[in-house]
Amino acid sequence: MVNTYFREVSDMADDQDKLAQEWADALIETGDAEGGMDPDDPLGGLEDVGDPSEAGSADLGQDDEALADEWAAALAETEQDELKHEKEQEFLSTQTHDYDLPDMGAEAKSGGSGGKRDLDFILDIPLEVSAELGRTKLLINELLQLGQGSVVELNKLAGEPLEIYVNGKLVARGEAVVINEKFGIRLTDIISPIERVKQLG
Structure with missing residues (x-):
């Protein structure tokens, strides 16, 4: 195996020698074609070329x-x-402000003063209260035929309580009474909040 290696190296050296000889012959032929090589300038003017590394x-x-x-x-x-x-960043830091916000947690948990809701601000709102004895539906023809003495049948039975509406919403039931020669209503039943919510839906 060592012999094979040395043989390959020797062949490479021979190839390099042949290549160098071919280059030399080519240079000589080129020099002869251009008028011959100057014996005083064997490099053929190549000495003026600077160092390639430089x-x-x-x-x-x-x-x-x-x-x-x-x-x-x-x-x-x-x-x-x-x-x-x-x-x-410096500009933005000068533009920010720290705000002291009050702690609303304790007040919200307590539900205000004394645990009761403050409803004073809505106590002066006016409401329309009406009492209804009964209802019925009429055609326009039947409405035009009404006159003095006509009787209109309502959907309520005799003895049923009247209904009290506040702004058009049923809130209570009661019975008719006379107070100082004026009609009034004695409340007998208050609609529960759950029923009122159902009526709103």
């Missing part, structure tokens, strides 16, 4: 400078953005 280093130096300039510009822009953000 040329490459010059290009690399220019690339490094350009890259450094780009980094500097990016850093400056980042610093400006940070300064702008800090100024905005």
Whole structure:
């Protein structure tokens, strides 16, 4: 296996030698075609060409400078953005205010003073109260035929209580009485809040 390795290395060296010889022959032929090679200038003017490593280093130096300039510009822009953000935060911090809000939890739990609702602000609201003896439905023809002495049959039976409405909502029942030569109603039944809620629906 070692012999095979050395043989391959030897073949590669031979190939390199052949390639170098071909390049030399090509250069000689080119020189002959252009008027021959100058024995005083065996390099054919190639000595004026600078060191390739120096040329490459010059290009690399220019690339490094350009890259450094780009980094500097990016850093400056980042610093400006940070300064702008800090100024905005300072401005916003001066615009905020602390408010002292009263604790409403204890008052809400207690339900106000003495645990009773304060209803004084609605006590002066006027309401329309009406007492209804009964109802019926008439056609326009029947309504036009009414006159003095006509009798209108209601949907209530004799002895049934009258109904008391407040703003059109049934709230109580009672019986008719006469007080100082005026009709009045003695309440016999108050509609429960649950029934009132059902009537609202």
